[in-house]
Amino acid sequence: MTARLPDGFVVRLNRHTRVIDDGAVLVGGSPTRISRLKPLARRAIRGRTMTVTDASSRALADHLLATGMADPVVDALPAADLALATVVIPVRDRPRQLDRLLDGLGGALHVIVVDDDSVDRAAVAAVAARHGAELLPLAENVGPAGARNAGLARVTTPFVVFIDSDVVVEPAAIETMLRHFADPGLVTVAPRVLGLERGRPNWITRYEDARSSLDLGEDSSSVRPRSPVTWVSSTCLVARVDALGRGFDESMRVGEDVDLVWRLVDEGRRVRFEPAASVRHEHRSTLLAWMGRKAFYGTGAHPLAVRHPDDIAPVVLAPWGAGFLVALMAQRRWSLPVAAAIAGVTIVRIGRRAVGVRHPYRLAGRLTGYGAIAALTQGFALLLRHWWPLAAIGCLVSRRVRRAVLVATLADTVIEYARTKPRLDPVRFAVARRLDDAAYGAGVWWSAIRARSPKALLPDLRRRH
Known part of the structure; x- marks a missing residue:
């Protein structure tokens, strides 16, 4: 039986969802869709917000959540009882960071510290004892996934909170995340890091x-x-214990959190990201350690490609988007006319399908424009991040490749600098951005070469309705 949203559950259309035709049509979600509302559904949404009161509003709220058009209003959700959750902290040494984390938790929750075969076991044990945490020492190093699973096996509460040792949890973050479980279909929620x-x-x-x-x-x-x-x-992750099944894949030393989330989604479960809750993570601060971590993240690409071949593609493009991108990248005299023709045909096709919309071709033009921008930014990502070794070779032999890489570099830097507003000058931001991409891409290529498989490098050009 499908879990039902309770009466009083409040959702709000997110900022990416457009309301057009006097509230009769919603455009948004992922992938983007056009939803025409019946009069009863239109009346249920008031000022972009709706409350579940009956079967009809429950079905609408569930649809909006499932399509990504709306999000729960966290302040309107019932307060959560921290006694229903247990914290599991995998740790290998790092007694100073563990002490800082436990001090921030303040003893409000039951905590299980899983010592993953520390070199200095006594230091970890002393910190756990000082804060009244339960200690679970492991006889051998099993990695973060195995350590979390060992702690999970000890949990007797309905919810578990996985927290890495190099994290500080901000006040009310855990309680805010627990509120989301008023949605019985939700199995996991994570904060902003x-x-x-x-x-x-x-x-x-x-x-x-x-x-x-x-x-x-x-x-x-x-x-x-x-x-x-x-x-x-999994830096910080709250989950229903009974929904985790076998937990994390212990054979994975990187990407095990992505694998868990995608397995849960494949089962039809809901997973949420909630930035109203936040934690603080101790980032690497030296160049080699920082780039090494980025490359390490990249090495998770192939193991994920084996387990989730339909979800790991570096870019996902509709056929028209791929054609549009290739036409522009070709940099020929015919490039702009062909790209414009592709966009025009796409506008006509979307407009014909937008039945019941007051101005279908105006909407189709806007959606095609968004799609064109998305295709370009994904093309930039391929050149600068996922396929940069090929782009570097191409720059040695082709003026067009050099020009494409230069345009991609400038555009990507300007877009990201304007979006993130860093406390850093543009030049150093640009250098850091390229080093970030280079390290991650190197990790992806290393995993692909080691596995003798290009799965993690191939774009997804399949048609999806």
């Missing part, structure tokens, strides 16, 4: 504060492949 202020910041930490791989932005979102938020990190 921000940088931890410590000492004197340098250009690396300032870049990470603005563009960390773990920071998924300011917008609440459902989490699933091919959406604005495709994954969440």
Whole structure:
């Protein structure tokens, strides 16, 4: 039986959802869709917000959540009882960071510290004892996934909170995330991961504060492949214990959190990212350690490609978007006319399908424009991040490739600098951005070469309705 949203559950259309034709049509979600509302549904949405009161409003709210058009209003959700959750902290040494984390939790929750075969076991045990945490020492190092699973097996509460040891949890973050479980279809929720202020910041930490791989932005979102938020990190993760099954894949030392999220989504479960809750993560601050971590993240691409071949593509393009991008990248005399023709045909096709919309071709033009921009930014990502070794070789032999890389570099830097507003000058931001992409891309290529498989490097050009 499908879990039902309770009466009183409040959702709000997110900022990416457009309301047109006097409230008769919604445009948004991921992938973008056009939803025509019946009169009863139109009356249920008041000022972009609606409350579940009966079967009809429940079905509408569930549809809006499932399509990514709306998000729960967290302040309107019932308060949560912290006694229903247990914190599991995997740790290997790092007694100073563990002490800082436990001190921030303040003894409000039951905590299980899983010592993953520390070199200095006594130091970890002393910190756990000082804070009254339960200690679970492991006889051998099993990695973060195995350590979390060992702690999960000890949990007797309905909810578990996984937290990495190099994190500080901000006040009310856990209670805010627990509120989301008023939705019985939700199995996992994660907070925003921000940088931890410590000492004197340098250009690396300032870049990470603005563009960390773990920071998924300011917008609440459902989490699933091919959406604005495709994954969440196990840096901090709250979950229903009975929904986790076998837990994390212990054979994975990187990407195990992405694998868990995608498995849950494949089962038809809901996963959410909630930036109203936040934690602080201790980012790497030296160049080699920072780039090494980025490359390490990249090495998770192939293991994920094996387990989730339909979800790991570096870019996802509709056929018309791919044609549009290729035409522009060709940089020939016919490039602009062909790209314009592709866009024009797409506008006509979308307009014909937008039945019941007051101005279908105006809407189709706007959606095609968004799609064209998305195709270009994904093309930039291929050149600068996922396929940069090929682009570097191409630059040695082709003026057109050099020109494309230069345009992509300038455009990507300007877009990201304007979006993130870092406490860093544009030149150092641009350098950090390219080093970030180079390190991650190197990790992806290394995993692909080691596995002798290009799966993690291939774009997805399949047609999806």
